[in-house]
Each structure stands twice: as C-alpha cells, then as structure tokens.
Amino acid sequence: MEASVHRCTLTKDERLHGGKDIGTLLAKGKFHAGKAIRYCVLAGNGLTHSRIMISVPKKLFRRAVRRNTLKRRIRESFRLQKHLLPEDYGFDILFIYNTKELLCSSEIYAAVGSILREIADGHGKTGKFQENI
DSSP states (O other), X not given: OOTTSOOOOOOGGGBOOSHHHHHHHHHHOEEEEOSSEEEEEEEOOSSSSOEEEEEOOTTTOOSHHHHHHHHHHHHHHHHHHGGGSOTTXXXXXXXXXXXXXXXXXXXXXXXXXXXXXXXXXXXXXXXXXXXXX
C-alpha cells in the first residue's frame, strides 16, 4: 500500500469508550460549535490515532431510526475525512448533533470536515486545544 493512500476504516480502537476516558474528555475538553454539530475535543490522548464518540439526543429525535441514521452519517463523514487530522497525534472528539432538522449526508460531511480542519489548524498554530495531562 502506498504512503499517500489513506485507509478509510473506523476500527474499534478509534471509537471512544470507557467511563474514565469519556469522563476525562468531558472534564478537560474544550467545547466548540460548528454548523449543526457541537463538539468537544481534547488533544493528546497518548495514542497515535484519534478517537471519536457521537451523540444524537433523544430529545431532538424520538425515533431511534433517525438517531441511528444521523450517527451513521457522522461516522461515515469522519471515516472519510480523518486524514485531515495530524497523523501520529491523537485527539479525543465528541460530536453532538444539535439541530432538529435531519441534514443530508453532504451537509453533515461538510460540517464534520470543517470541524476536523478547525481542530487540525487550532492544534498546529495557536495551541487552542489543551493537552491531556
């Protein structure tokens, strides 16, 4: 496999799970808002890859089918664009869907892409996102 080709998979290691890790993210992470998606990010998870968690509130979408559809679209968007984040440096990211309208895949793809670019730019230039110590 060539170095320029990105693996478009989302393994279990790239999913944030476990109460301790989630608690650390919520306690020390920085919350920001993007278009239709809020997110919390914590830099420096001690791994060489980023981990994500996705939340679609039941208060906004009562039917599980719609919540699962939105989660699937966000996961797919992250999977296809995770190469935008710096390699060899891990972020923990929580995506929170926060609008009542059901966005199409292309709108979610654009929103997740802008969030990932903002995280990558904020980490590299200004140190906007703090390290996990």
